[in-house]
Amino acid sequence: MTQVVDVVVIGGGQAGLAAGYHLRRLGLDFVVLDAQAEPGGAWRHAWDSLHLFSPAAYSSLPGRLMPPQSGETYPTAAHVVSYLTDYERRYGLPVVRSVRVEAVHRDGEFLRVEAGAGSWRARSVISATGTWWRPFLPAVPGRTEFKGTQLHTVEYRRPSDFGGQKVVVVGGGNSGAQIAADLASGTDLTWVTLREPRYLADDIDGRALFDHATARRRALDEGRTDTGGVASLGDIVAVPPVREARDAGRLKAQPMFTRLTATGMEWADGTRANADAIIWCTGFRPALSHLGPLGLRGPRGHIPTSGTQARAEPRLHLLGYGDWTGPASATLIGVGRPAREAARQIAEMLR
Template sequence: MSRSPDTVTLVDVVVIGAGQAGLSAAYHLQRLGASFVVLDANPAPGGAWQHRWRTLTMGDVHGIATLPGLDVPEAVDDAAARDFVPAYYAAYEERFGLPVVRPVRVSAVEDADPGNRGGDLLIRTDAGVWRAPAVINATGTWERPFWPSYPGASSFRGRQLHTHGYEGPEDLAGLDVVVVGGGASAVQVLGEIAPLAASTTWVTRREPVWRVGDFDPDAGREAVALVEERVRQGLPPQSVVSVTGLLLRPQEARAAAMGAYERHPMFTRIEPEGVRMADGTFRHADAIVWATGFRAVLRHLAPLHLREDTGGVRLVAREDAHTPTTAARDHRVQLVGYGPSASTIGANRAGRVAARSAVRVLDDRAAA
């Protein structure tokens, strides 16, 4: 869509991001009768799913959550997740005629009148400016991969890559590979790499927690509640998998039999030809894969000063006691795809609550 950078468009609510949480919020805003727009930085539908590695299949992800109002089509296990999920999201946008504008990159969200903290917000982008009383932020984490800093990293002569840029195991065939990270992505990557690599070494800061028993809906709700408690306190959110535990899938049995899931404590430094382990021994490495997760993409919200001294954005619940989405420091801003709603377990519910909370901002202003 071609727009002048000086164009200002008025709407009731601006949704930033068209992943699962953003689309869920848009669906409920539409049902509530609000005027809104969804601004998406990606060139096509699919959110972060369109960027997942090539070999990640629907069998690997155990399916996806159904968006409100449209069931997920049946998927074969070997369907590429980065093709299947974007196709579903595209069909969803079309089915409900959602006003998604892309590609649009938001640079800042700020007060239209700096002297009136409760007034409209300006959403500045590379495609013009939107003005609205409320914002639902659904930018997720994909664009902010976390690379830990370790001594000697710049001296390493091999290849370093983050799962953000991982495409599949073939490029690592025949190499000595160190995989860093204690989450589900590290387990999945090890499962693919180990059968092809010359060797793999798995290192984590903490001992991995393996799940025992099925992950039923009750367990899912308990996991989300634990992550919700952190955002209620204004602490930086942790991933839901950090409280659900890890589970080996059948396709990872071969890697397990090869010993790929023998965990080692984090190395102390990186050297030109490998890593120095905590016990002083040396491990040769041709490549280091950082499966170290992502951080929330919130820099564009910095003008609103939403962060607490504890480092996170504290969220409160205005419409649903079990789902905090409202920024405690500014009730005009809803955060979805943040903390507990960064998972498929909580994103749909958060989208509904955020939409209702955003409309409440409009109602409160009309009643004032």
């Protein structure tokens, strides 16, 4: 049976919940379709030691402050899951699980959302599926020849899984630094990065990053000089575990190898090293395959947008995929503002 609503939100993680909060305040008829069996979005699948970059008060969705976590300045992923679970319940958001959206089609004045559990016709759709479900692996020569274990950030859980092994962590961003710090004591670690790691100043956390991203967006909107965004400050937030490992000399990056062998890796000068496992902390791509039937993909796999609204399909909004869908919109604190603007634009269109 096909159900008809004003808005379908695809994804029940932080971006989907922020959208639902604002849609409810505007009195719209909507449903949130989430492929996961339980609340918490991607945070439920993060590695055990993952911490936020900001204190709880600066990591909140609209309408409700995240409560502090006892004994932690920077909350853990488990604390975020508890917060999102409570947030969904507190505002009575209509989340339907477990519903994996397969495709969105044009259907006259509606967009038709097809899922294994049925279909929905909506006047507008907000896609909030994020990036966690589409990990990126680089095409490194020899990757298929390596006989050891290979996994991506999404599959890493804890250092005890690699006790005493020769482990290579690839990636100079926050995930790479945090996982390398996690493994620095109990394994024979090699941390490999494309360039020398760039740490942000130790007193900078997510609060400053959000302010910087917002200032950049304001400058671009007003035609002023590009400030360079968060990337101009560095690549790695020095959260306490990373700072401790760095200051103890346990985080020393090596340049990127040129190829993998059956037993390890090889650098351009012919140097070789053995490895038991490689953890690719090499980022993600937007999870947008469900929007394929709309034919909207542009350069780098992105859908061109004005704010959150797809330029070639104004009934579609994209939320939480990165700065191209709103400054810092892939963060807890940053997604609230673009979620509010998307909800307001949808309400105006429906009126």
